[in-house]
Amino acid sequence: MDPFFQPEYLSGFFLLIAFLWIPRIFYLLASLIHEMGHAFLAKIVGAENIEVQVGYGGKLLLKLSLNLLKFKLFNAKDCHGTTSYKLEDTKKKALILVTLGGPLFSLCFSMLTIYLLHSFYENLGFGFQIGLIIVFITNAKFFILSAIPKVYPANKNFPCGWKTDGQIIHELLKKKNDH
DSSP states (O other): OOGGGSHHHHHHHHHHHHHHHHHHHHHHHHHHHHHHHHHHHHHHTTOEEEEEEEEESSEEEEEEEOSSEEEEEEEOSEEEEEEEEEOSOOOHHHHHHHHHHHHHHHHHHHHHHHHHHHHHGGGSOHHHHHHHHHHHHHHHHHHHHHHSOOEEOOOSSOTTOEEOHHHHHHHHHHOSSOO
């Protein structure tokens, strides 16, 4: 029998595959949570045609169309997301609320994972403990990086560059008028 196919080698091989793909899955999940925060608050302020997209430049993996929103998931190296919507009320307050939705959902989800870890740590297996820690770190990272005002330069996925939620809120707050 070929030594590569012995169980101890296969478990190492599958562990390597898991080690390479699991962080990506957690990152996609955190991006989805963040974008759903934007979509949720967009719906609350009366937006229509809400579309959430996670991933850029890859193959379309999943496309859902529900009454409230459309969702697209792409298999791409860049796991960032966007939420687009049509909003009749373009008042500063409504735009700020929608923009705050992503960072707030990321913060709330990271706080929820800390609560779950604190409350159930003794009863969770090691894998679940590590999983919750990674979920916390990923969502906390999304909160921090999206809340800091910053403009990123253009690249192949964002030809005009892009702004963090913090930058968008900063620019909205600097505007003198309400529209």
